[in-house]
Amino acid sequence: MDDETAPQKGTVTQRAIERIKAMIGEGRLEPGQRLPTERDLAVQLGISRSSMREAIRALTVLGVLEARHGSGIYVTQLEAGDLLETFGVVADLSRGPQLVELLEIRRILESTATALAAARITPDQLAEVEKHLAAMNATDDPEEILAHDLAFHREIAAAAGNETMAAILEGLSSRTFRARVWRGYQEEGAFARTRREHAAIHRALAARDPEAARAAAAAHVGEVEQWLRAQLGP
Amino acid sequence: MDDETAPQKGTVTQRAIERIKAMIGEGRLEPGQRLPTERDLAVQLGISRSSMREAIRALTVLGVLEARHGSGIYVTQLEAGDLLETFGVVADLSRGPQLVELLEIRRILESTATALAAARITPDQLAEVEKHLAAMNATDDPEEILAHDLAFHREIAAAAGNETMAAILEGLSSRTFRARVWRGYQEEGAFARTRREHAAIHRALAARDPEAARAAAAAHVGEVEQWLRAQLGP
DNA sequence: GGCTCGTAGTGGTCCGACCACCTTGCTGGT
DNA sequence: ACCAGCAAGGTGGTCGGACCACTACGAGCC
Numbered sequence: 001m002d003d004e005t006a007p008q009k010g011t012v013t014q015r016a017i018e019r020i021k022a023m024i025g026e027g028r029l030e031p032g033q034r035l036p037t038e039r040d041l042a043v044q045l046g047i048s049r050s051s052m053r054e055a056i057r058a059l060t061v062l063g064v065l066e067a068r069h070g071s072g073i074y075v076t077q078l079e080a081g082d083l084l085e086t087f088g089v090v091a092d093l094s095r096g097p098q099l100v101e102l103l104e105i106r107r108i109l110e111s112t113a114t115a116l117a118a119a120r121i122t123p124d125q126l127a128e129v130e131k132h133l134a135a136m137n138a139t140d141d142p143e144e145i146l147a148h149d150l151a152f153h154r155e156i157a158a159a160a161g162n163e164t165m166a167a168i169l170e171g172l173s174s175r176t177f178r179a180r181v182w183r184g185y186q187e188e189g190a191f192a193r194t195r196r197e198h199a200a201i202h203r204a205l206a207a208r209d210p211e212a213a214r215a216a217a218a219a220h221v222g223e224v225e226q227w228l229r230a231q232l233g234p
Numbered sequence: 235m236d237d238e239t240a241p242q243k244g245t246v247t248q249r250a251i252e253r254i255k256a257m258i259g260e261g262r263l264e265p266g267q268r269l270p271t272e273r274d275l276a277v278q279l280g281i282s283r284s285s286m287r288e289a290i291r292a293l294t295v296l297g298v299l300e301a302r303h304g305s306g307i308y309v310t311q312l313e314a315g316d317l318l319e320t321f322g323v324v325a326d327l328s329r330g331p332q333l334v335e336l337l338e339i340r341r342i343l344e345s346t347a348t349a350l351a352a353a354r355i356t357p358d359q360l361a362e363v364e365k366h367l368a369a370m371n372a373t374d375d376p377e378e379i380l381a382h383d384l385a386f387h388r389e390i391a392a393a394a395g396n397e398t399m400a401a402i403l404e405g406l407s408s409r410t411f412r413a414r415v416w417r418g419y420q421e422e423g424a425f426a427r428t429r430r431e432h433a434a435i436h437r438a439l440a441a442r443d444p445e446a447a448r449a450a451a452a453a454h455v456g457e458v459e460q461w462l463r464a465q466l467g468p
Numbered sequence: 469g470g471c472t473c474g475t476a477g478t479g480g481t482c483c484g485a486c487c488a489c490c491t492t493g494c495t496g497g498t
Numbered sequence: 499a500c501c502a503g504c505a506a507g508g509t510g511g512t513c514g515g516a517c518c519a520c521t522a523c524g525a526g527c528c
Contacts, residue, residue: 011480013291024327025410037509048482050284053511054291057247061292062323069510070490080332083324089296090317093258094398098314101398105343112342164328164335176259245511271478282513287480303479304521 012047016055019045024064024075035065035073062086080167087171099181100229106172107221109165110153114201114217115210116160125159126205133202137195142186146178152198156205185227193223246281250289253279258298258309269299269307296320314401321405333415334463340406341455343399344387348435348451349444350394359393360439367436371429376420380412386432390439419461427457 009015023029035041042052056073059065063082066074076082094102121129129152136148150173157166186194197220204213243249257263269275276286290307293299297316300308310316328336355363363386370382384407391400420428431454438447 013480017295021323021326039509050287050483051481053284054288056510057288057292058295061251061296062320064323064327067510068490069488070508072490072509078327078329078332080324080335083327086296086320089255089298090314093255093298093312093317095312098312098398101314101396104396105399105402108342108346109339162335162338164332165339168339247511273478284514285512290479301479302521303519304477306478306521 011051013051013054013058016045016047016052017058020055020059021064024078029075031075031077033075035075037072080164081170084164084167084171087168088174088177091172091174091177096232100225100232102172102177103181103221103225103228106169107218107225109169109172110157110221111214111218113157113160113162113165113169114205115214116162117156118205118208118210118213120161121156121159121205121208125155129155129159129202129205133198136198145191146182149194149198150175150178156201181224181228184231185224188227190223190227194220197223245285247285247288247292250279250281250286251292254289254293255298258312263309265309265311267309269309271306314398315404318398318401318405321402322408322411325406325408325411330466334459334466336406336411337415337455337459337462340403341452341459343403343406344391344455345448345452347391347394347396347399347403348439349448350396351390352439352442352444352447354395355390355393355439355442359389363389363393363436363439367432370432379425380416383428383432384409384412390435415458415462418465419458422461424457424461428454431457 020029029035036044038049038052038056041056042049045052056065056067060067063076063085064078066076068074091102132148132152132155136145136152139145153173154166154170157169160166197216200216201213201220204210204216254263263269270278272283272286272290275290276283279286290299290301294301297310297319298312300310302308325336366382366386366389370379370386373379387407388400388404391403394400431450434450435447435454438444438450
């Protein structure tokens with residue numbers, strides 16, 4: 001049926017990428033499964049090993065495949081975390097107005113996630129959130145504050161019960177992204193305000209009040225968003 | 235200053251990818267700018283052309299670079315559309331519970347985008363929306379309906395004024411993603427319901443009522459979401 | 469002056485060789 | 499019989515060179 005008479009569109013590497021994606025989409029390749037060797041795959045698709053390697057490399061950076069040196073090539077679990085790792089690249093390379101747009105998206109998703117978390121969070125998860133909140137308030141090292149800040153929001157996103165959303169928020173809070181924005185933000189003595197906002201979020205979670213949680217999270221991200229907007233304006 | 239003494243971590247290709255990303259992040263490579271040739275780049279980074287090509291291919295699929303056969307390699311405009319093209323891959327390869335999570339995210343973003351659009355849409359944009367709405371109701375060809383359905387939502391997302399959000403929604407409505415879900419959904423005589431929902435969205439936009447628009451959009455996506463959730467359950 | 473066509477330079481493809489690493493199974497001892 | 503250690507085969511990773519396909523630009527012609 002599907003013989004290998006090349007349809008002659010695009011580069012051979014691009015075609016190879018599509019073929020492998022199709023194989024996974026059709027279920028012929030399951031998550032975690034091991035693929036044939038680069039050499040065999042090249043023969044099967046009728047292309048050179050070089051071109052096949054480029055296709056594999058492309059699918060690797062997309063989080064679809066995983067190459068283990070000396071062992072073989074495997075399909076990832078195709079979970080949100082695997083596939084959305086590249087989302088961080090977007091955040092890292094965005095500048096100016098695009099950063100504001102990303103923060104607007106984060107505000108929307110983070111407020112919803114926090115609201116969901118207020119309704120679903122378990123005592124254990126809440127304890128974890130409190131741990132990071134306390135650690136954040138107990139130090140003055142910006143590096144450590146940032147780390148606990150990230151963990152604080154990550155824990156909340158996880159409690160919302162949507163792994164895909166958590167993965168996107170993770171990308172929107174990636175280390176370099178936050179570092180770039182917060183460097184300037186925190187210099188204006190925003191520490192106190194940040195602590196108040198985090199406390200408000202925690203209060204809403206502890207009270208299991210979704211609407212209060214949504215408002216607190218939206219205000220928290222919105223503060224940074226407005227600050228950044230002002231930085232770009234005049 | 236920064237000599238090329240290899241830090242010896244990861245594969246040389248991975249290192250090359252990071253170096254180029256860093257160059258763009260630091261502003262040493264501007265959007266639209268032409269890069270040196272593959273051969274020159276390979277020499278500069280002290281690696282073979284093969285490895286350099288893999289790095290370039292990886293950055294190409296990420297939407298960061300663009301290779302023009304016979305001309306050269308260029309940095310893309312680094313706009314939302316360029317970088318978020320890969321988001322469609324996520325939607326295409328997701329299955330089962332993950333599809334529901336993606337629809338939940340789409341519901342959140344689409345409802346917000348529609349609300350924003352209700353406040354910001356121009357008469358011209360509204361006319362465009364109406365055109366697709368009418369075309370959608372004037373045919374029975376599922377293929378054509380789907381196309382106008384996509385355009386309908388795309389126009390609204392554009393009117394919301396956040397290009398990044400529009401690009402994400404575009405990925406969440408990618409052709410294969412919609413086709414897979416809607417195939418089953420529409421078979422259950424959901425056409426009439428869909429038309430009513432689209433009409434409600436349009437009514438809210440024309441009335442410039444953000445809250446009504448938010449509710450209508452959330453209900454629209456929510457219907458599909460609930461249907462899909464039911465499909466997976468028992 | 470405008471058009472055509474050749475040519476230099478670019479990315480695209482292929483090949484073959486070697487290296488670094490992991491896996492496996494055999495070997496040798498206890 | 500069991501296990502530690504070693505050896506070989508297989509795998510992805512890297513390299514260099516060659517050739518092809520396409521684009522861009524300028525010399526030459528009309």
